[in-house]
């Protein structure tokens with residue numbers, strides 16, 4: 001009898017919408033393609049791989065999960081030395097433990113679903129000799145080599161919806177409203193949600209803001225008879241003053257600040273300067289929760305099926321991605337090589353500026 005193909009599955013990093021849809025896509029497409037296939041779902045990201053803690057999965061596990069939020073396998077963030085190793089709290093390299101699980105289960109391939117950080121760690125697994133295929137998941141859309149990631153569109157929908165609802169209360173009270181959206185390093189989510197919901201100012205990490213410029217935008221609106229202003233703030237947005245600090249200096253400044261986030265600090269500064277009441281709304285992890293939107297269901301299914309094809313044809317060491325509307329295969333060395341920040345010549349930044357949205361610059 002033909003030896004069975006044994007596939008490991010890992011979901012790593014922050015959860016997002018579409019992870020279960022992607023797991024389902026990989027599972028169903030492999031069952032269709034390969035006669036004898038077994039699945040081992042690692043619990044809680046790399047923890048399961050390290051501790052050989054897994055769930056044996058069969059066809060039924062891939063049914064009825066398309067709409068489920070989160071990940072049925074659980075996820076985690078594991079300490080690491082950048083680009084070098086996944087480690088425990090004492091700094092011990094955990095590659096031998098992960099390799100042990102891979103060999104013990106006699107895996108043919110490990111499918112790793114994660115964000116930009118996960119792509120880097122998956123490359124370490126590949127370098128150590130594992131057959132790896134990765135899928136790009138994250139609400140941040142910051143993975144190099146793919147135009148989009150699953151989770152991103154669902155988070156845009158939620159972020160836009162939050163701002164949609166803020167409009168009426170902002171208008172009734174004549175207030176400045178700051179809505180803090182996720183995105184520590186990249187502004188994709190804030191930009192898209194901001195444009196999609198009619199924000200007046202959008203602040204993203206890639207374009208440092210100056211407070212006088214934001215005030216200018218608010219005053220300009222007042223002159224046009226508009227009594228409220230809505231500011232979409234990426235959580236990683238930085239002022240021009242902070243942009244010149246080192247990462248360590250910025251960390252210290254955050255630690256010493258009396259404000260919980262930059263958005264609250266900005267709100268109190270704007271209130272002082274403009275004399276207009278300012279309020280902050282932080283949807284937080286709500287942006288990552290709940291069912292994937294239909295677009296993400298389709299994307300995650302496409303990515304999952306494409307991953308199955310790569311496995312069936314033994315094209316390991318690749319990430320599945322989307323470029324120009326087409327499913328592509330991206331070498332993991334490239335996908336893991338850098339973060340996909342918003343380029344300043346991005347069309348959407350131009351569109352936003354064209355309709356008078358300020359970036360505080």
Ligand SMILES: Nc1ncnc2c1ncn2[C@@H]1O[C@H](COP(=O)(O)OP(=O)(O)OP(=O)(O)O)[C@@H](O)[C@H]1O
Pocket residue numbers: 012013014015046076077078079080081082083084085086114115116117118119120121124137138139140
């Ligand atoms: N530079 C790196 N080198 C090695 N391993 C890394 C690196 N960055 C992250 N990892 C590993 O990948 C895991 C997931 O990374 P991270 O927490 O950055 O989330 P992510 O995959 O980027 O997803 P998201 O940003 O959407 O939450 C980390 O907990 C860590 O174990």
Ligand SMILES: O=P(O)(O)OC[C@H]1O[C@](O)(CO)[C@@H](O)[C@@H]1O
Pocket residue numbers: 014115138139140182183184235288
């Ligand atoms: O879930 P945690 O660990 O609080 O991390 C939050 C971070 O995860 C993300 O949701 C995805 O990377 C970021 O946008 C956010 O900064």
Ligand SMILES: [Mg+2]
Pocket residue numbers: 013115116117138140142
């Ligand atoms: Mg990330």
